[in-house]
Amino acid sequence: MDTTTFYVKPGTSAERKDLYERLHAKNTAPLWEVLAKLVTPEPQSACVPALWRYDDIRPLLMDAGRLITAKEAERRVLVLENPALQGRSQITSSLYAGVQLVMPGEVAPSHRHAASALRFVIEGEGTAYTAVDGERTTMRPGDFVLTPFWTFHDHGNPGGQPVIWLDGLDVPIVNLFDASFADHHDEETQPLTRRDGDALARYGGGLLPIEHTPRGLSSPMFSYPYARTREVLDTLYRNGPVHPRYGVKMQYVNPVTGGYPMPTIAAFIQFLPGSFKGTPHRSTDATVYCVAEGHGRTQVGEAAFAWGPHDIFVAPSWQRVSHEALEDAVLFSFSDRAAQKALGVWREDEETV
Numbered sequence: 514m515d516t517t518t519f520y521v522k523p524g525t526s527a528e529r530k531d532l533y534e535r536l537h538a539k540n541t542a543p544l545w546e547v548l549a550k551l552v553t554p555e556p557q558s559a560c561v562p563a564l565w566r567y568d569d570i571r572p573l574l575m576d577a578g579r580l581i582t583a584k585e586a587e588r589r590v591l592v593l594e595n596p597a598l599q600g601r602s603q604i605t606s607s608l609y610a611g612v613q614l615v616m617p618g619e620v621a622p623s624h625r626h627a628a629s630a631l632r633f634v635i636e637g638e639g640t641a642y643t644a645v646d647g648e649r650t651t652m653r654p655g656d657f658v659l660t661p662f663w664t665f666h667d668h669g670n671p672g673g674q675p676v677i678w679l680d681g682l683d684v685p686i687v688n689l690f691d692a693s694f695a696d697h698h699d700e701e702t703q704p705l706t707r708r709d710g711d712a713l714a715r716y717g718g719g720l721l722p723i724e725h726t727p728r729g730l731s732s733p734m735f736s737y738p739y740a741r742t743r744e745v746l747d748t749l750y751r752n753g754p755v756h757p758r759y760g761v762k763m764q765y766v767n768p769v770t771g772g773y774p775m776p777t778i779a780a781f782i783q784f785l786p787g788s789f790k791g792t793p794h795r796s797t798d799a800t801v802y803c804v805a806e807g808h809g810r811t812q813v814g815e816a817a818f819a820w821g822p823h824d825i826f827v828a829p830s831w832q833r834v835s836h837e838a839l840e841d842a843v844l845f846s847f848s849d850r851a852a853q854k855a856l857g858v859w860r861e862d863e864e865t866v
């Protein structure tokens with residue numbers, strides 16, 4: 514199949530141009546002039562592959578820590594902007610990503626918004642917390658934490674060391690639909706109604722409360738601690754098999770539905786054994802990766818990224834991705850796969866060209 518052209522734009526003439534001007538004056542336009550760009554035979558993403566080295570980002574984030582408080586900033590975050598989407602606060606065409614810092618003694622005030630958020634904890638001593646819907650969750654490196662849409666959330670760091678995490682939000686999707694709402698809680702720190710770890714015990718043990726009825730579109734378990742996740746990867750690696758493309762790759766689930774933890778965003782964790790050399794794959798969900806452990810290399814289309822702990826990189830839609838590990842490595846990743854699957858547009862391609 515010829516994948517380069519779907520439709521060839523017709524030529525123009527003086528008469529046609531004259532018509533186009535008259536169309537323009539009446540807020541109309543000739544489809545045949547734009548169809549080739551509008552409906553492409555394959556994804557044509559504006560998003561480009563990009564890598565953010567933690568060694569570059571961290572000093573900048575710490576500088577921000579000296580210049581602005583979490584309270585003044587509301588959220589002290591360096592937005593990771595795709596180099597081809599500058600000024601749009603987007604890492605992909607559909608997702609936002611940023612790196613957030615909460616200094617010792619700081620609080621990021623309680624608010625809620627229509628956008629769903631995830632956190633992947635990068636640095637911290639396990640003293641900081643995020644509070645979601647009346648429950649605090651301690652944030653430790655490697656933990657995956659959710660903030661379902663329209664739930665009040667605030668962060669705090671009563672410890673002595675900074676805490677840093679990766680944020681992922683579906684802001685561009687919410688804004689595509691012009692469906693953004695946000696407000697503040699009356700109190701800077703929301704009142705707590707349950708103990709730390711309650712949701713994990715209630716929903717994360719392969720058990721559900723007897724009276725439970727599925728409610729909402731997001732997982733009621735909003736923390737997936739790394740210690741548990743890492744143990745699963747370790748056991749599955751020992752048990753095998755190791756997938757030739759992905760290593761040992763798991764998806765985070767809503768334990769009530771078996772579906773994705775949020776309606777728009779899917780998240781994954783994968784173990785790549787030392788000297789793993791994965792075969793290429795591609796899919797329509799542009800994916801943001803954060804290195805949890807180890808060193809390796811990833812080929813994304815024409816780009817080759819050498820990565821180490823806490824580096825973040827993005828693979829655009831439909832570009833071939835292959836991972837190599839130089840030592841045992843763990844990659845966290847997230848994408849809009851949940852939204853794409855819900856709409857029926859998600860595709861993958863496993864050819865190894």
Ligand code: 1HN
Nearest residue numbers: 588590611613666680682684
């Ligand atoms: C937000 O609420 C947080 O709660 C982080 O930590 C980043 C980016 C855009 C909009 C809301 C947070 C955000 C955000």
